[in-house]
Structures are given as C-alpha cells and as structure tokens.
Amino acid sequence: MVSLIPVDSVCADVTTVPLAGTPPGGIYSGPGVTGNNFxxxxxxxxxxxxxxxxxxxxxxxxxxxxxxxVNPLPMVSLNANAVVCVYFTNVPAxxxxxxxYSGPGVTGNNFxxxxxxxxxxxxxxxxxxxIGCTDIDVQDCASISENSxxxxxxxxxxxxxxxxxxxxxxxxxxKATLYDSNGKRINAWNVNSTHFEIGIQNLSSGMYLLKxxxxxxxxxxxxxxx
Numbered sequence: 001m002v003s004l005i006p007v008d009s010v011c012a013d014v015t016t017v018p019l020a021g022t023p024p025g026g027i028y029s030g031p032g033v034t035g036n037n038f039x040x041x042x043x044x045x046x047x048x049x050x051x052x053x054x055x056x057x058x059x060x061x062x063x064x065x066x067x068x069x070v071n072p073l074p075m076v077s078l079n080a081n082a083v084v085c086v087y088f089t090n091v092p093a094x095x096x097x098x099x100x101y102s103g104p105g106v107t108g109n110n111f112x113x114x115x116x117x118x119x120x121x122x123x124x125x126x127x128x129x130x131i132g133c134t135d136i137d138v139q140d141c142a143s144i145s146e147n148s149x150x151x152x153x154x155x156x157x158x159x160x161x162x163x164x165x166x167x168x169x170x171x172x173x174x175k176a177t178l179y180d181s182n183g184k185r186i187n188a189w190n191v192n193s194t195h196f197e198i199g200i201q202n203l204s205s206g207m208y209l210l211k212x213x214x215x216x217x218x219x220x221x222x223x224x225x226x
Contacts, residue, residue, distance in 0.1 A: 001022075001062075002021070002022070002023070002026070002052065002053075002054045002062040002063055002064045003021065003022050003052075003064050004019070004020070004021045004050065004051075004052040004064040004065060004066045005019075005020040005021070005066070006066045007019070007038065007050075007066060007068045009068070009069035009070070009071055009131075010040045010068065010069075010070055010071070011040065011070075011071050011073060011131070011132065011133035011134070012040050012041060012044065012045050012070050012071060012072050012073050012133070013040070013041055013073055013133075013134075013135075014039075014040040014041065015039050015040070015041050016037050016038075016039065017037060017038040017039070017040065017068070018036065018037060019033070019036050019037060019038055019050060019052070020036075021052030021054065021064065023054055023056075025054065026052050026053055026054035026055070026063075027052070027053050027054075028050060028051070028052055029050070029051050029053065030043075030048060030049055030050040030051055030065075031043040031044070031048040031049075031050075032044075032048060033050055038050060038068060040068075040070045043068070043070055044070060045070050045071065045072035046069075046070060047067050047068070047069055047070075048067065048068050048070060049065055049066075049067050049068075050065060050066055050067075050068055051063050051064070051065045052064050052065070071131050071133050072133070073133050073134070073135040074096060074127050074128075074129040074133060074134075074135050075095075075096075075135070076094070076095070076096070076099065076125060076126075076127045076135040076136060076137045077094070077095055077125075077137045078093070078094050078123065078125050078137045078138070078139040094125035094127070094137070096127055096129075098127065099125050099126055099127030099128075100125070100126050100127075101123060101124065101125055101126075102123075102124045102126065103116075103121055103122055103123040103124055104116040104121045104122075105121060106123055111123065122138050122139070123138065123139055124136055124137075124138045125137050125138075125139075148212075148219045148220070148221050149171075149212055149217055149218075149219035150168070151166075151167070151168035151171070152165070152166065152167060152168070152171075152212055152219055152221070153165075153166045154166075154210060154221045154223060157221075157222075157223055157224060158223075158224035158225070158226045159200060159223070159224070159225065159226065160200075160201070160225070160226050161199065161200065161201040162197050162198065162199055162200065162201070163197070163198050163200060163210075163223055164195060164196070164197050164198075165191065165195075165196040165197070165198060165210070165212070166194060166195055166196075167191055167193075167194050167195075167196065167212075168194070169194055171214055172214065173214055173215055174190075174191040174192075174212065174213070174214055175188065175189065175190055175191065175212075175213055175214075176188065176189050176191050176196070176198070176210060176211065176212050176213075177189075177210070177211045177213075178198065178208055178209070178210050178211075178223075179208060179209040179210075179211065180203075180206070180208055186203070186208070191212075198210075200223070200225050203225050204225070205225050205226055206224075206225055207222060207223070207224055207225075208222070208223040208224075208225060209221070209222060209223070210222075210223050
C-alpha cells in the first residue's frame, strides 16, 4: 500500500516543503520536487501534482499522488516617484492598502528625517493577504536638511499664487525643480535671470520642495502653498 500525505496550500515564496510517502524509500517526482522536498517558488502559482513511487524487493511498483496548491504572492508596490521625503511626514504610498512600513525614521506611515538622519534610507512596505502570503517592496527615501544657497531667496513664503526666486548675479546655469510632498516632480525650469517667478496657483495647499542647483552647488527651499 503506497500513500502520500497531503500537503496544505503554500505561498509561492516557500522554498522547502517536506514530503512524506509510505512505505519509506520511494521516489518523489513532479514540478518543483527535489529529493523529498517541494519548492513552491520553482513550481509556481497554481496546482502542482506530486507523485510518490515505491518499488518493493520483488520489483513490484505502485504510486500515490497529491495536488499541492501554490498561492500567488500579493502584488505589492511603493510609489516609485516618491524618492524625496525630506521634511515631509508621509512616506511613499504603498499598495494594496493595509500593509506596514518599516525603516530608519519610520513610525506608522510617517517618515521623520530628523530621526533617520541625512542620507538615503530604504523604506520597506510589507503586505500580507487574507491567505497569509506576504510580499514586500522597497524604495529609497532621501532625508535632506533645508539648506538654501548663499544669496538665494524665495518669497513670499507661505504664498498663494506666485513665489519669487532671487538668484545672485554670479550664479550661472541655474536650474530649479519643484517637488510635491510625495517627492513627485511637479516642474523644472532653467533660471535665466536674477529674479524668477514660479506660479503655484494651480497647486493644492501643502508643503513643497524647491531644489535650486548649478553645475557646482545645490540647495533646497521649503515652500508652503496656502
């Protein structure tokens, strides 16, 4: 009598599922099977049939089989545009909703750059579905202190319709880039005068980051849109 103990469904990232057939000493075969183990990551999502074949001392053979259900991992992602967190409290948006964030300076769904410190930090979003399968995605979050370049000023701030960017005469090849609170780039400009106006009347109220840079230096100014 040859038998193979059924295996509960597994998630697609499980690499080692022990197989148990009787009498002992037989051979296992099927998708994802190596030796007496089943690898769901090799078999892939769906139903895989595993066969256990036993041959006795007389040369008589028989087999038993079982179907193993491999559940796919949830599709988890972080907003790929959200690479600049800076002063902002919200971390990149993770989907599906209901997962957990982790990483330096992360508490709940908030990122604290003062706690994380300057530099590039990896924020991880982990989500587990109703079946118990888990997947993660990781994005980089840049923690940058506000450091306006010497002689560069942005006013009025807060503002409602227009902010003015003043640039010293000695600065050349100046570019300005505006980011929203998710780190998504709103617009970019070549600044070709010492006084440059940026329209913000169509932006939602909130906090924004204006990056001002030349070939040799770079600064950041926080802008509040009322």
